[in-house]
Amino acid sequence: MATLTLALDAMGGDNGPSIVIEALKKALTTHPTVHFIVVGDEAEIQSLLSSAQLSEHPRVTIAHASQTVEMTDKPGYSLRAKPDSSMRVALELVANEQAAACVSAGNTGALMTKAYFALKTLPGVLRPALMSAIPQHQGGSAFVLDLGANPVCDSDTLFQFGVMGSVAAQEVLGIAKPRVALLNIGEEDTKGNDVVKAAAALFQQSSHIHYIGFLEGDDLFAGKADVIVCDGFVGNVALKSCEGLADLLLSNIRANIEAHWLTRWFVKLFYQRLQRSWDWLKPDHYNGASLIGLRGVVIKSHGDANARAFESAIAQAIEAAQRSLPNQIKDRVEQVLLEQE
């Protein structure tokens, strides 16, 4: 297997570089041929690597970056004022092909702006999209995009999201013929707004997409589609609402369990079994949204990710890079554009 190098933004995220180093330590074992460039404050990183006994590791190097993008920085500001941020340096490593992929837990808006600036879109790609995997009823995952890179989309952009999402579902989820759906307020042709209806027509005309029609919100997790397309406003609000509901449900269930001494005892005794449910509900292993359509692999980890979650994001980056996902996307977009001529 060819040598793969990943750039890790160590300074992004709420929990600082220590969780990145902790995740790195595990990743070095899990992925024995991958090299890592840890980007950020050199002194701080060296100290953490030393504590983790990774100072002399042959597959770990440091790239110094003097600035950090704060969670409150506006994207435009960070682009102008922080050219030497760990996020930017990590992205430049991918742009210069010194790394195949980059993982950052930093400010999403800044990451999307900087990534677009540094990496540019693949030939033919109109807009990059933020894409995540969501769990499905009978197991497995589906991809949803866009989750916030583009609040307003036209029908050509939505169509391309379906094309890119399909490639990702084939390569990363291993689904031979991914079912693509458009998120809508009803299943009938007449439902929704003009952009969604026009996008549906484009999907129906394309031989490259296995389009299955409109999908309503309550079927998002139902296992009916493998790639679910929407604009960034709807996608962002919908998925964040789900996160909010999950929090509410969990705290309510916990409160009900803790309200009675006998149920509390039960929980202590069967903690592990219940933990499996909690984990699945706030699954660390789903951590990691990818910014697809760019000339390199960029994975966005949750700002408050712990080491295990960050490790999951690293695994996603490796998977996408090993499968040359950007190239695969480029080829498919080219084929689709030829078909449309």
Place this chain on the structure above:
Amino acid sequence: MATLTLALDAMGGDNGPSIVIEALKKALTTHPTVHFIVVGDEAEIQSLLSSAQLSEHPRVTIAHASQTVEMTDKPGYSLRAKPDSSMRVALELVANEQAAACVSAGNTGALMTKAYFALKTLPGVLRPALMSAIPQHQGGSAFVLDLGANPVCDSDTLFQFGVMGSVAAQEVLGIAKPRVALLNIGEEDTKGNDVVKAAAALFQQSSHIHYIGFLEGDDLFAGKADVIVCDGFVGNVALKSCEGLADLLLSNIRANIEAHWLTRWFVKLFYQRLQRSWDWLKPDHYNGASLIGLRGVVIKSHGDANARAFESAIAQAIEAAQRSLPNQIKDRVEQVLLEQE
């Protein structure tokens, strides 16, 4: 207390008129001064009333309707082809002021179309909105609108949703100064699309609205706002996605519990306590979306509502009618329009 009359569409919904009659029986006791007109197939209703010992009840009358709107009927079709549907007859009773409110579990699209046609909007109201109460973290509820009546909205319409929702929150939720928020993909002024930003400006300028800014999806249930405004596309998809996630979480938790004999035993023993969580999660008592902005009270019950859920929808209709919610909304809209001149 003045006599209030409710029209109940007995034929809408998946579970037929029997659950409506069951709900009616309880409602007659809970609300000892309210009269009910049960709308639908006279023979069938008479038979059910007889079984429920309600045939001679002084506060129950039947209004015959020869047609039923099917769940698959397109709104336009049902408007033209089914003038004698139970749904339409029930709405006409409100339009003619023979009833103060109407409750239907039928096809939402048809209900919104027929209600708009029969009842018209209040003076000054641009568009009616479908509004529901959602649970909040520390208890209590918040109203969300629009949930599907208007897939595309301009900023004036969104602003009015905030005005109407505020009135409802004051009258129905008893909140003196409801906090109004706009659903968005971020909190900063720069986030979102043009319509949302323009609506924000309108809210900021109005003395009638306690506007608290943008609210992200993951704060929908967080107790930060009392009235949450969005267009019908976003609202519908977001809330339906939450329903889908709740289903997924519950089935996953159940599966984990049932996988082990000891946890199954536990569930049997403490069924009631757990049931409280399940109930709260798929709460029947939240059943009932209202179509506000019309010249009468219209409550939409879930299509698959059971008797308890339908009873809850009846209670909502009574509450709104007793507080003359349409009149209150009319007055507030008028004040706001004066302010804007």
